[in-house]
Amino acid sequence: MLREALSKCICGEQSFLYFVNERGRVGKIIITVIEVPLYICSKCGEQFSNGPDNIRFAKQVKEAVEMGIKRYSFKDVRKAEVKGLTMGGWDARISHG
Numbered sequence: 742m743l744r745e746a747l748s749k750c751i752c753g754e755q756s757f758l759y760f761v762n763e764r765g766r767v768g769k770i771i772i773t774v775i776e777v778p779l780y781i782c783s784k785c786g787e788q789f790s791n792g793p794d795n796i797r798f799a800k801q802v803k804e805a806v807e808m809g810i811k812r813y814s815f816k817d818v819r820k821a822e823v824k825g826l827t828m829g830g831w832d833a834r835i836s837h838g
Contacts, residue, residue: 748791750782756789757781760815765802772805773812774798 750756760776777798781788790798798815805813 744778744791744794748780748789750780750785750787750789752782752785752787754782754784756787757783767802767806770811772802772810774801774805775812775814777815 744758746758747755748758757780759779759781761779763774763777763779764771765774766772777790778794779788779790801813801815805811
């Protein structure tokens with residue numbers, strides 16, 4: 742999927758596209774998603790992704806949980822590693838890396 746390298750932030754400035762690692766909680770289990778596309782504003786620090794990526798992220802997390810995966814690449818959840826997750830919702834982002 743092609744993405745624009747720049748996107749307008751809510752503060753009005755341009756935000757740049759980065760690919761970051763996201764960690765979040767699914768129930769009591771921590772899951773890591775590698776290379777998530779994320780826009781970051783250099784002026785105010787706001788971080789956001791576009792609508793299609795948000796939908797894809799949510800679907801992939803659900804699929805990863807169903808497959809028992811704790812770590813995977815945003816580019817392809819089927820190339821994931823490590824089994825053993827339980828069902829649950831994505832609670833919160835823990836860190837960017």
